[in-house]
Amino acid sequence: MVEELFIQGNEACAKGAIAAGCRFFAGYPITPSTEVAETLARELPKVGGSFVQMEDEIASAGAIIGGSWGGTKSMTATSGPGISLMQENIGYAFMSETPIVIVDVQRGSPSTAQPTMAAQGDMMQARWGSHGDYEPIALSPSSVQEFFDFTVKAFNLAEQYRCPVFVMADEVIGHMREKIVIEDDIEIVPRKRPEKTDDYLPFENIENGTTPMPAFGDGFNIHVTGLTHDERGYPDTNDPETHDKLIQRICDKVLNNKDKICSVRSENCEDADIIIVSYGAPVRSAIEAVNKARANNQKVGYVKIDTPWPFPDEQLREIAGNASDVLVVEMNLGQMYYEVDRALKKDANVHLMGVIGGLLPTPDEILEKIEKIGGN
Amino acid sequence: MRTEIRICGFGGQGIILAGIILGKSACLFDGKEAVQTQSYGPEARGGASKCEVVISDTAVDYPKVQSPDILIAMSNEALIKYIVDLKDDGTLIVDPGTTDVEDVRDYIEEHNIKVFEAPATKTASDEIGLKIVANIVMVGAITKITKVISKEAAIKAIEASVPKGTEEKNIAAFEAGYALIE
Numbered sequence: 001m002v003e004e005l006f007i008q009g010n011e012a013c014a015k016g017a018i019a020a021g022c023r024f025f026a027g028y029p030i031t032p033s034t035e036v037a038e039t040l041a042r043e044l045p046k047v048g049g050s051f052v053q054m055e056d057e058i059a060s061a062g063a064i065i066g067g068s069w070g071g072t073k074s075m076t077a078t079s080g081p082g083i084s085l086m087q088e089n090i091g092y093a094f095m096s097e098t099p100i101v102i103v104d105v106q107r108g109s110p111s112t113a114q115p116t117m118a119a120q121g122d123m124m125q126a127r128w129g130s131h132g133d134y135e136p137i138a139l140s141p142s143s144v145q146e147f148f149d150f151t152v153k154a155f156n157l158a159e160q161y162r163c164p165v166f167v168m169a170d171e172v173i174g175h176m177r178e179k180i181v182i183e184d185d186i187e188i189v190p191r192k193r194p195e196k197t198d199d200y201l202p203f204e205n206i207e208n209g210t211t212p213m214p215a216f217g218d219g220f221n222i223h224v225t226g227l228t229h230d231e232r233g234y235p236d237t238n239d240p241e242t243h244d245k246l247i248q249r250i251c252d253k254v255l256n257n258k259d260k261i262c263s264v265r266s267e268n269c270e271d272a273d274i275i276i277v278s279y280g281a282p283v284r285s286a287i288e289a290v291n292k293a294r295a296n297n298q299k300v301g302y303v304k305i306d307t308p309w310p311f312p313d314e315q316l317r318e319i320a321g322n323a324s325d326v327l328v329v330e331m332n333l334g335q336m337y338y339e340v341d342r343a344l345k346k347d348a349n350v351h352l353m354g355v356i357g358g359l360l361p362t363p364d365e366i367l368e369k370i371e372k373i374g375g376n
Numbered sequence: 377m378r379t380e381i382r383i384c385g386f387g388g389q390g391i392i393l394a395g396i397i398l399g400k401s402a403c404l405f406d407g408k409e410a411v412q413t414q415s416y417g418p419e420a421r422g423g424a425s426k427c428e429v430v431i432s433d434t435a436v437d438y439p440k441v442q443s444p445d446i447l448i449a450m451s452n453e454a455l456i457k458y459i460v461d462l463k464d465d466g467t468l469i470v471d472p473g474t475t476d477v478e479d480v481r482d483y484i485e486e487h488n489i490k491v492f493e494a495p496a497t498k499t500a501s502d503e504i505g506l507k508i509v510a511n512i513v514m515v516g517a518i519t520k521i522t523k524v525i526s527k528e529a530a531i532k533a534i535e536a537s538v539p540k541g542t543e544e545k546n547i548a549a550f551e552a553g554y555a556l557i558e
Contacts (some may be wrong), residue, residue, distance in 0.1 A: 004404060005404075005408070006396070006399055006400040006403055006404050006412075116415065116416060149456050172413070175413065176412065176413045176438075176439055177396060177399055177400075177413075178410070178412075178413070178436075179404065179410070279441075284437050284438050284439055285438050287437040287438075287440040353448070360439075360440065361437050364442075365438075
């Protein structure tokens with residue numbers, strides 16, 4: 001049955017998790033993500049799932065890694081201060097190829113800064129927060145509907161590529177209410193269990209650069225470690241080739257599938273002199289700014305990045321490569337801006353409109369910035 | 377058409393629920409588009425509370441209120457703070473039990489503001505016997521004054537939003553608010 005609801009983004013995220021098959025949540029409540037935990041605490045037991053309020057965030061990340069190796073799709077939700085605390089275990093999840101979903105409803109930062117205000121200050125932490133080389137997948141919703149849809153997608157990608165997936169929301173999207181439509185035929189990627197054969201190896205490239213993992217208790221005799229390991233999972237820390245092969249595979253499983261993972265949307269870019277690039281809540285302002293500009297015969301378009309990580313270089317170059325100016329609008333002092341600038345190389349002048357303080361930039365503020373760029 | 381509504385008062389008055397009911401009425405029962413947002417301090421009760429609803433016939437892109445068409449003030453502090461954003465010829469609805477419009481008389485006259493007094497807190501206490509339904513009384517008054525949502529949609533949204541077992545009291549509160557304005 002198709003369901004229509006008028007709910008908060010955070011509630012939609014929780015519903016998306018349940019729809020995707022999540023049956024374990026461990027977390028430590030933090031504004032502005034708390035309603036994700038609150039909703040799942042109420043709803044998970046009704047569908048046979050479990051909710052645990054942990055002692056802190058690193059334990060929360062540890063618990064969902066354990067939940068996933070127990071064979072259950074698992075998630076946590078937090079905000080900036082919590083994502084900082086989780087980083088050690090996030091690295092472990094990448095190294096042990098554990099599918100988990102981490103929701104970050106971003107607030108004013110650094111430190112505890114602005115609990116009830118919006119920001120997008122954790123984008124680089126999602127990319128580089130833990131030490132070493134790895135390639136994360138991150139999705140940024142711009143509506144309550146997308147917070148539902150992207151949470152489902154995050155679980156699907158986590159299963160396909162056996163890795164952590166971030167849903168990088170922000171306070172605006174987490175707390176606002178809109179209508180969402182929940183279809184009855186949502187595409188779900190179920191957890192694939194390996195066949196118990198004599199030659200099963202838990203860390204080799206069978207499909208998508210990885211291979212289905214067993215659950216603890218399935219009777220497989222394997223080893224899971226954060227140390228550099230061979231295809232059996234056994235530590236082999238001094239052999240450069242083992243390390244190189246492992247880390248290359250962990251990175252390549254995402255990089256080689258960028259065409260399937262990356263998603264961008266754009267409008268009015270074909271003839272645009274100026275293209276606005278944004279993700280998350282600022283996309284809402286960008287769309288209205290473009291509508292106003294077009295009504296005023298200004299050639300302005302927009303690109304909405306659904307997947308900040310892996311960064312959609314090629315798609316962006318295809319759409320925005322011909323514009324003379326590109327304006328990146330984000331709620332930090334410049335994070336994805338550097339990626340856009342790198343991707344477009346010298347094709348366009350890339351400008352930054354970095355807004356901090358907690359308020360969503362308005363369409364008029366964007367238009368003012370566009371006027372300034374046009375005047376130069 | 378895009379209508380921007382701001383409801384403001386103290387935390388604990390049910391300001392946010394009032395906004396949720398407006399949004400839910402519009403987009404689940406009146407076939408329009410709506411977005412509800414809110415801002416509040418770290419306190420659970422007593423701090424300033426602000427709830428915004430944008431209702432439109434077409435998709436709502438920018439979700440926040442920039443210059444409200446309709447301002448509903450349930451505290452004097454909020455009235456004084458937010459009156460300056462109200463559009464020329466805009467609509468102001470106040471609860472005279474918790475606000476004093478004389479404090480903003482100059483703005484009202486300069487900007488041709490239409491003022492309505494809806495004694496929501498008093499009506500909730502006297503007629504329903506429950507001060508906490510003042511927010512729903514106010515939803516009744518907003519519905520009658522602004523027609524931004526239909527009465528039928530409002531009743532359905534209230535039934536879908538209030539705790540089970542309290543529907544009757546809340547509908548009575550809505551009707552009492554609806555009857556406050558001629």
